[in-house]
Every structure is written in C-alpha cells, then in structure tokens.
Amino acid sequence: MSSLRRKTPKIVLTFATTSDAMALEAAARDRGLPGRMIPVPSELSASCGLAWCIPVEEWSTFQQFTEARYEGKFELELY
Numbered sequence: 001m002s003s004l005r006r007k008t009p010k011i012v013l014t015f016a017t018t019s020d021a022m023a024l025e026a027a028a029r030d031r032g033l034p035g036r037m038i039p040v041p042s043e044l045s046a047s048c049g050l051a052w053c054i055p056v057e058e059w060s061t062f063q064q065f066t067e068a069r070y071e072g073k074f075e076l077e078l079y
Helices: 018-031 056-065
Strands: 008-014 036-039 050-055 072-078
Touching: 008 056, 018 050, 018 056, 050 056
Parallel strands: none
Antiparallel strands: 008 050, 008 072, 036 050
C-alpha cells in the first residue's frame, strides 16, 4: 500500500483583498463549513496572495451558506 498522497479536485477561491479572505475564513469557521486558507497556487494569481480551498464535493454546501466576496473561482487538482 502506497503512502503517497494523491491530488484531488478542489475548488479554489481567490480574493482581491486580504480583508475579504479573512472575512470568508471567519464566516466559514463560525458556521463549521469545509475548507481552509492556502497560499494562491502557482497556476493562479490573486491580488492578496490568499485562497480558500474546498473539496469539489463540498462546494454546494459551502455555497449555500455564504455570500462571500471572492475574486475568482477555479477547479484545480491539488493535494
């Protein structure tokens, strides 16, 4: 059995400002929603350098809760 991690599909949200990123992180944590803050992947660019990463299968749940302000939404294969 291999212990290597595999890339899986993720939704990555980028932000125009750090304050937008921090607001989304706080709201997600308060509501117990999936995801985590990551540095913007090298394939993308964003003004603030932060991105929110969500497993693709969690997107509809996440989207229902929030009117989050984000700059872009991308689907990438990430660890």
